Amino acid sequence: MLAARRSSPFALRAVVANKAPATTKASAAAPCQTRDGRPRPRVASWVTCVPASRHPGRPTSGKTRRPLPGPARAVTTLTDDPNHKEPAVSKPAARKPTVTVSGYETSLLRCAIAVLLVVAGIVWMTVYTHWAMDAANYVKLPGIKKPHTPLPWMSDLKKWNYVIGFGLIFAGLIAAAHPKTPLGRGRGVVVGMLGCFLIGLIWIVTYYFVGQDASVHIPVMDQLNQMNLLVGVGFMAVGFTYATKWE
Secondary structure (H helix, E strand, O other), rough: OHHHHHHHHHHHHHHHHHHOOOHHHHHHOOOOOOOOOOOOOOOOOOOOOOOOOOOOOOOOOOOOOOOOOOOOOOOOOOOHHHOOOHHHHHOHHHHHOOEEOOOEEHHHHHHHHHHHHHHHHHHHHHHHHHHHHHHHHOHHHHOOOOOOOOOHHHHHOOOOOHHHHHHHHHHHHHHHHHOOHHHHOHHHHHHHHHHHHHHHHHHHHHHHHHHOOOOOOOHHHHHHHHHHHHHHHHHHHHHHHHOOOOO
């Protein structure tokens, strides 16, 4: 009997400890407070808060969700997160126009530059051939007047105009050998590589069999003589830049 009386306080303590605490306005208004009444630090305010366990004396089980920091608020979309940040993109990169085709990103700026370089090279040599070449090939002879040209500075360059023209064409083809252009990926690599190889081979063969004949006039080719070999090799060299992109 004495032992039972002595054990009653301990039993009473257990009952009191397991008794659910009274609900107050403070606890209902701030469910994310710690057990001693202090507010939890606000780490992620966009996560819905779960009230604490009703039995502070017992450890929470694995199925019980622990209270999350921050005020309770429902999450509708990912944009509700105040800490959500868009991926950082530099301003120059954001201004570059790009188009996605078949899963590949195509740079319109690079494509435009490549086309303009090739066209500029062709136009340069065409202008020199029609309006400045006669003055460049002029030889002083008695009774022969120098032909008039609207581009005297171009006639002074003479055959360097072909170097500039073919240089622009090669630069444009090399710029096109990039994964952000249609010729720099997939089947475009094969087209660019074989195209440059064939142009170089046809140029050399045509010069050997036809270009050396004085009775045949081929624009550009009849002015370059042995330099036609360099032009053919140059096209083949550009073809190897496409070969490095072949996967």
